[in-house]
Each structure stands twice: as structure tokens, then as C-alpha cells.
Amino acid sequence: MVHYVELPGDRRYPVVIESLAALPAWLERVGLRHGRLLLVTDENIARLHLEPLRAALEAAGWTPRVLVLPPGEPTKALPYLERIYDEALRWGIDRRTPVLAFGGGVIGDLAGFAAATLLRGLPLVQVPTTLIAQVDSAIGGKTGINHARGKNLIGAFHQPVLVFADPSLLQTLPVREWTSGLAEVVKHALIGDPALFALLEERWADVMQRDAALLPELISQAVAVKIRVVMQDEREAGLRAILNFGHTFGHAIERVAGYGHFTHGEAVALGMLAALWLSHRRHPDLPVDRIRTLLQRLPVPGSPDTLDFEALREAMQVDKKALAGRLRFVLLRRVGEAYVADDVTEAELRDAWQFVLESHRATVTS
Amino acid sequence: MVHYVELPGDRRYPVVIESLAALPAWLERVGLRHGRLLLVTDENIARLHLEPLRAALEAAGWTPRVLVLPPGEPTKALPYLERIYDEALRWGIDRRTPVLAFGGGVIGDLAGFAAATLLRGLPLVQVPTTLIAQVDSAIGGKTGINHARGKNLIGAFHQPVLVFADPSLLQTLPVREWTSGLAEVVKHALIGDPALFALLEERWADVMQRDAALLPELISQAVAVKIRVVMQDEREAGLRAILNFGHTFGHAIERVAGYGHFTHGEAVALGMLAALWLSHRRHPDLPVDRIRTLLQRLPVPGSPDTLDFEALREAMQVDKKALAGRLRFVLLRRVGEAYVADDVTEAELRDAWQFVLESHRATVTS
Incomplete structure (x- = not known):
């Protein structure tokens, strides 16, 4: 292909x-x-x-x-x-x-x-x-x-x-690297391709087993999303930022936990749960349960509930400096459509983080 | 301007x-x-x-x-x-x-x-x-x-x-840096602007004295040549190579004499004499005496005749490797028009170098 x-x-x-x-x-x-x-x-x-x-x-x-x-x-x-x-x-x-x-x-x-x-x-x-x-x-x-x-x-x-x-x-690939990569595949589905989202939902067991017949198609669909975004914004002037879905919290989680504690993909998986909560608050029609279920299937070993929320908030502030002033989140309008928002409040951050912890606990105990 | x-x-x-x-x-x-x-x-x-x-x-x-x-x-x-x-x-x-x-x-x-x-x-x-x-x-x-x-x-x-x-x-600027820079101005005139060549011929004394009324015009004309070349070949795929007029011998002279012995501009001034000889051989109508006279006005302290010709030739061969095979010279078809040639023979190199040494001696003793 x-x-x-x-x-x-x-x-x-x-x-x-x-x-x-x-x-x-x-x-x-x-x-x-x-x-x-x-x-x-x-x-x-x-x-x-x-x-x-x-x-x-x-x-x-x-x-x-x-x-x-x-x-x-x-x-x-x-x-x-x-x-x-x-x-x-x-x-x-x-x-x-x-x-x-x-x-x-x-x-x-x-x-x-x-x-x-x-x-x-x-x-x-x-x-x-x-x-x-x-x-x-x-x-x-x-x-x-x-x-x-x-x-x-x-x-x-x-x-x-x-x-x-x-x-x-x-x-x-070691299994943890595989599942970390899957977090980015899920991300591409959410920000750019409802069909890929459906494929992931339907064939998750095959995906986790790295079914050799399925992989080329899976990769191809995820690649297509990335290419589409890059073609519209080579130098990350605007649209390309949507590739950072899940990354505002994700980067903060990596930093606060210490690099290497969570893989990048695991941190992004948690960050996508936060972004999902923020998105659903603004767009009640978003199929929050279906998305949450898919995100919960991404294994995240470790205990995010040991992370200090204030430390996460500060880490996001540091990230924010690099973007000259505003805390930016990539949010979903619907499956396959993302945008950048800068109107997220402190209170929302805290609630979004609670949603992450609850969702993660539900995975671990299920 | x-x-x-x-x-x-x-x-x-x-x-x-x-x-x-x-x-x-x-x-x-x-x-x-x-x-x-x-x-x-x-x-x-x-x-x-x-x-x-x-x-x-x-x-x-x-x-x-x-x-x-x-x-x-x-x-x-x-x-x-x-x-x-x-x-x-x-x-x-x-x-x-x-x-x-x-x-x-x-x-x-x-x-x-x-x-x-x-x-x-x-x-x-x-x-x-x-x-x-x-x-x-x-x-x-x-x-x-x-x-x-x-x-x-x-x-x-x-x-x-x-x-x-x-x-x-x-x-x-220290005087030696000034005259070194003038070598590049002369180069721009030769490869791209007969009017700048004429200006340099006519007002050389003012140029050497850095006449404040003349400088903006002089710089402007030299800048215009550089811009024209860059606009046609941003990434040095072809035409931009003409900016290397005088540089094949020039780089070799810098290397063999030891960096710092001749300034870059001085080495290029000598290299332009070599390129002039090679150009004149192919284009007998070229006003070789006028060009030589202008080049001789560029002060080059030091003794190029102590440089070993074989060492220069070898240094040019090293440069050549970086260009995958052929020894390339920028030559003049007429004042204001340059091109890249790769048909220069060993015997010509030696004669061109003799021309450099004779021209340089003539300056020193004149």
C-alpha cells in the first residue's frame, strides 16, 4: 500500500x-x-x-x-x-x-x-x-x-x-511498546477517522494480538490521518496541533511521574480521557461511553492516582509558556473532528482529572 | 535602500x-x-x-x-x-x-x-x-x-x-577585512553586473577610502547580484554555484597555506586570477587586461609563490570529492556572465597558477 x-x-x-x-x-x-x-x-x-x-x-x-x-x-x-x-x-x-x-x-x-x-x-x-x-x-x-x-x-x-x-x-515489539503505539492509533481515529474508530472497536482482540492480516490496513488508515493533517499544515502553524490530542495532560503526566514511569503512549491514553471529559462537557452528543470504553482497553500499568494534581497543573503551566500564554487543549467535536480550545477553566481541569482516575480504576478492577 | x-x-x-x-x-x-x-x-x-x-x-x-x-x-x-x-x-x-x-x-x-x-x-x-x-x-x-x-x-x-x-x-573594519570584502564585491561585478564592474574601475580610490557617499550604492549593487542568484537557485542546485567564482583555487590556497594565512577574500582574489586565465582561454574576447588590472588592485599580502602547486592540486581534488567526481570551475563568458565548467585539464591548471603568480608579482613590484 x-x-x-x-x-x-x-x-x-x-x-x-x-x-x-x-x-x-x-x-x-x-x-x-x-x-x-x-x-x-x-x-x-x-x-x-x-x-x-x-x-x-x-x-x-x-x-x-x-x-x-x-x-x-x-x-x-x-x-x-x-x-x-x-x-x-x-x-x-x-x-x-x-x-x-x-x-x-x-x-x-x-x-x-x-x-x-x-x-x-x-x-x-x-x-x-x-x-x-x-x-x-x-x-x-x-x-x-x-x-x-x-x-x-x-x-x-x-x-x-x-x-x-x-x-x-x-x-x-515488546508488548508495552505495542500498546503504547496503539494509543496513537486510537488518537488518529478520534481526531480524524470514524471508520478507523469503528475498526478498532470491532476488532480490538485481533488488534491486540497483532493479527498479521489486519496490521497493514490498520497502519494504512492511521497513516492516512497523519498525512492529511501534515499536508494541511506542514510547519505546525495551526491544524497540526490537533495531533496533540491527549498531550496537554499527557506531557504533564510524563513529567510529573518522571520520564519512563509511564510510556508516552500510556500518558497520552490517560490524557485522552481528560480531553474526552472536557470535550463531552462542550459537546453532549459525543458518544462518551463508546470512546471511554475504547480508551479503557489501552492497558496503562501503574497508578496515576498517586500523581499530585497540583503538580500536574503546574507542569501544564510550564508547557503553556512555550506557547506564549494560554493553556491549550485539543478537544473533539465528534469522532473524527478535533479542534484547539483555550477556554478550559481550573475547575474543569480538576474534574477532568477525576474522570481520568475513575476511568482508570474501572479498567484495573474490571 | x-x-x-x-x-x-x-x-x-x-x-x-x-x-x-x-x-x-x-x-x-x-x-x-x-x-x-x-x-x-x-x-x-x-x-x-x-x-x-x-x-x-x-x-x-x-x-x-x-x-x-x-x-x-x-x-x-x-x-x-x-x-x-x-x-x-x-x-x-x-x-x-x-x-x-x-x-x-x-x-x-x-x-x-x-x-x-x-x-x-x-x-x-x-x-x-x-x-x-x-x-x-x-x-x-x-x-x-x-x-x-x-x-x-x-x-x-x-x-x-x-x-x-x-x-x-x-x-x-580593519583594513585587511575591508579589502577582503572588496574581493567579493569584485566577484559579484564579474559574475553578474557590468555596471558595478565599471563603477569599481572608475572609482577605485574612493572605494578603497570607504567614501561614505559611495558605500550605500556600492553595497546595493553587490547585494542585487547576490539576491538575483539566490532567487533563481535557493538551495544551490545549480546556478548558485557561480557565486563560487574564484573559489576552487581559493579554497585550495586557504587550505594549503593554512587557514588564516591568507584571508578568504585574499585567497579568492588569487583564485579569480586563475579563473580569469581559464576563462580567457575559452573566450578570447574577454577583456582580460581590464579584469586583471582590477584584480591586481586587491591587495594580497604574503607570498603565494611559496605554495606548492602539487599540494594545491591535491587540495582541489579533495574538494572535488564533495562534488562527486568532477573538478568544477566557475568561468566567465563575459563580464557579468558566468557558468560552471568541468573540462579544465591538468595542464591548464598549472598554466593558470603561473598566471596568478605573475599577476601577483606584478602588483607587488608595481
Whole structure:
């Protein structure tokens, strides 16, 4: 399956959902010429999936140079960016040497930023290996690294020339990474696609079991939502903010609990419950029970009720500074339609958080 | 005087040639809102010119945060980029906080790259303080830093929202920096503007004396050439390469002599003599004596005849790798019209270098 991201200035690139064996043919199709290729990955992916990919590239005439980095969020930082710079320039690159990011969001963002900035921009190929990267982070051109002061504070917009998602790679994901990715799939359904919402409702058991026949379709539908949003707002001037559904509380939860306690997807799952409550208050026709039931199916281990509400509120205030003044929430008007609101009151925040805790408890005890 | 750089996608920004006192009004005109502003400069410029600028900004309602870095090429490197990141994020910025680069090429490239990558892109204001920056490096969106493996290997294209060149700042430039900048002005005349060439021929004494009545016009004409080239080729896919007139030999001369021995402008002045010889060989109608005379007026202290020709040739080969295979020279078809050639032979290189040395000796002894 292929989708296309079309952007102003005749820029256009495919998002391919297919087996990795087809990657070399697609590299050619997007106009990349055989030669050196800088492949950046992490130790987990290298162990599980690197050799077949390397063999396929070599068979097609490429000379991949492979850089294997430690897995995990701390890799998304300046020292590792510098390491990519050093290795790439030591090996020898020119402005046509592609960078292939083979991994999850950390590798995609980091290698993507290296591609954005080596020789003022190298062609970037995203080969995402996690669900969240396949349906979200690998698409749209956001690249960057973290800084001691916060996540993603340094980066660039650099659109890839190709995104290539092989659903079979997801079979080896740890279960918690799988369900975290599902939170983003649910998010895409809620903000942009009632049909995907229905598919998730109907086939949840198959989804959780990573049914190989279902995955390509599931990914394709979620990808389509992301592409639609990116095409309307490449630089996040407005609409693209709806991708932050569940993220106002979500970011605060991650921060207050300490990064790594909840996964990003788990925090967003909780944040979506809060956003659901706020949405339902404004739009009583919203099918709140159906949405809540789907969100409750996303497993969130841990105890959000140990988080201090005041700390969450403060963490949201910090986030707010970055947006110059107002606390913004993405809300749902109906399933498939989201918008940004800045009229949420303090009292509502508290009630929304109660709704999150009640909903979470109901899951745990059910 | 105002020129406009117009780029695809309705992007457009002014290049203003005016006294610094007019800067705050122009900040407003390009849509920047009062608030924090990150001002990056170096110690020399800070000593000579910072206070009036700071006062003007504060009087207009801005809160400038000033970062003063050491002058010189070594500042254009990762540790200083990191320092800008740290200070900017410590002070607190949002996506609308402008970065104002107040300095020569080093500050413009470094602060420009910081602006390109902080929060995935902040508005950039270039306030160039050297001749070379005013007519060349501050315009066109090239930003970046050096790497141990070579110059400008890490960077991004990030167009400024405003370039503001105050000619009076040039009165305090050390003489060698002034004449180095003139090399680029001569280059712009040769590749793009016969009228500017004539102006330089006729008023060379005034030019060398930095006649205050002449400077705005001189800068304006040189700026116009640069803008024309950038508008036709923002990302250096083709035409923009003509800005490298004199640079194939020039880069090799800088490298072989050791960076800092010749200034960039001096090396380019010598390189233009080589390119002139190669051009004349292909285009006998070229007014080689007039051009040579103008180039000889550019003072180049030092002894290029101590440079080893074989070392120069090798240095050009290294440069060539970065362009995937062929040694490329920018040549003149006539005054005001340049193109890229890749048919230069080894024997020609040697003869061209002899022409450089003879021309340089003739200057020194004349």
C-alpha cells in the first residue's frame, strides 16, 4: 500500500506499507542512486532485523555504512548527534548520500536531524520499526533532539524522501511498546477517522494480538490521518496541533511521574480521557461511553492516582509558556473532528482529572 | 535602500541598506512583535557598536538578551552552538523569539544555524557588520558551523526574515577585512553586473577610502547580484554555484597555506586570477587586461609563490570529492556572465597558477 504526502512547491514523497524486501526498489523509485548509504539504528533493532536489510541493500548495489547506537531516549541528544556527524564525515559523504533511519522515534528523530544538518541537508529515508513511528513520528518531517531543559527543543523540519513501514517488524515489539503505539492509533481515529474508530472497536482482540492480516490496513488508515493533517499544515502553524490530542495532560503526566514511569503512549491514553471529559462537557452528543470504553482497553500499568494534581497543573503551566500564554487543549467535536480550545477553566481541569482516575480504576478492577 | 529576496511559496524578505537607527522600525515592518530578542555578537563588535543598538532596541520596547562570543573562525563550531542553545533555553524563548545575528560571517552563520534549529526554527534577523557579510554571506539563508573535517560541513538553509546592512559600520573594519570584502564585491561585478564592474574601475580610490557617499550604492549593487542568484537557485542546485567564482583555487590556497594565512577574500582574489586565465582561454574576447588590472588592485599580502602547486592540486581534488567526481570551475563568458565548467585539464591548471603568480608579482613590484 502506498500513500503520498504532497506539500507546497511540488514536494511529494511516498509512505509505503510493505515488506522490507521491497525497500531497494523503492529507493530507486524515489530517485536515489546506488552508492554509499548511512544507516543509523539501535542495538535492539540491529540484533533483530539488521542483517536481512543490509543484505537486501548490498544485493541492490548499495554500500551501507552502519552506525548502531544504544536504545532509549537518552540517545536522542547532542553527544550522539555529534557521533553521527563524526562518523559520516569520516566515512565520506556527498550531498546525495542518503541517511536511512532504521528504528523507532528516537532513531528517526536523531538520524533525521543529522540528515537535516549534514552538508545542509541529505536525503532522508525513514524506515520506522515501532507502531508509533510507523503511524506518526516518521511522517511529517519533524526531526530533533532533546536538551537538558526539555524534549525536542533542538531540531528542524526536514521531510524524508521516502517513509517505508514494514508491519511485520512490529511482531517483535515488546508488548508495552505495542500498546503504547496503539494509543496513537486510537488518537488518529478520534481526531480524524470514524471508520478507523469503528475498526478498532470491532476488532480490538485481533488488534491486540497483532493479527498479521489486519496490521497493514490498520497502519494504512492511521497513516492516512497523519498525512492529511501534515499536508494541511506542514510547519505546525495551526491544524497540526490537533495531533496533540491527549498531550496537554499527557506531557504533564510524563513529567510529573518522571520520564519512563509511564510510556508516552500510556500518558497520552490517560490524557485522552481528560480531553474526552472536557470535550463531552462542550459537546453532549459525543458518544462518551463508546470512546471511554475504547480508551479503557489501552492497558496503562501503574497508578496515576498517586500523581499530585497540583503538580500536574503546574507542569501544564510550564508547557503553556512555550506557547506564549494560554493553556491549550485539543478537544473533539465528534469522532473524527478535533479542534484547539483555550477556554478550559481550573475547575474543569480538576474534574477532568477525576474522570481520568475513575476511568482508570474501572479498567484495573474490571 | 531596500531590495527584496522573493522565494517560492510566497516567501519574501527585505535587505535594507540604512542606518542602524532605522532597525526597530524594520523589525516591526517584517511582523516581529516586541518582547525578548536573542542578540548574538562578538567581542569586537560589542565593544564598537553594541550599546547604540541595544539602546535603540530597548527604546522600541524590546528586551534584548545579549550573548557576546569570542571573535574569529574557531567560534563557528559545536561548543559555541551549544552555548547559544543553553543560554537561549535558560533565558526562555518561544517560537516567535527572534535571533539577531550582529557580526560578520562567523556570527551570522553560527547564530543563523542556532535560529534554524532552536524549537525547529526561530525568526532570524541578520545585521551584518563586515563588507563580505553585507554583500554576500548574510543573504540567502546559508547557515552552519565548521567541523574538524572541514568548513561548513554542518548547517541548514534558513532564510532570515530581515537583512539589515548599515554601511557606516564598515568604517571601523580593519583594513585587511575591508579589502577582503572588496574581493567579493569584485566577484559579484564579474559574475553578474557590468555596471558595478565599471563603477569599481572608475572609482577605485574612493572605494578603497570607504567614501561614505559611495558605500550605500556600492553595497546595493553587490547585494542585487547576490539576491538575483539566490532567487533563481535557493538551495544551490545549480546556478548558485557561480557565486563560487574564484573559489576552487581559493579554497585550495586557504587550505594549503593554512587557514588564516591568507584571508578568504585574499585567497579568492588569487583564485579569480586563475579563473580569469581559464576563462580567457575559452573566450578570447574577454577583456582580460581590464579584469586583471582590477584584480591586481586587491591587495594580497604574503607570498603565494611559496605554495606548492602539487599540494594545491591535491587540495582541489579533495574538494572535488564533495562534488562527486568532477573538478568544477566557475568561468566567465563575459563580464557579468558566468557558468560552471568541468573540462579544465591538468595542464591548464598549472598554466593558470603561473598566471596568478605573475599577476601577483606584478602588483607587488608595481
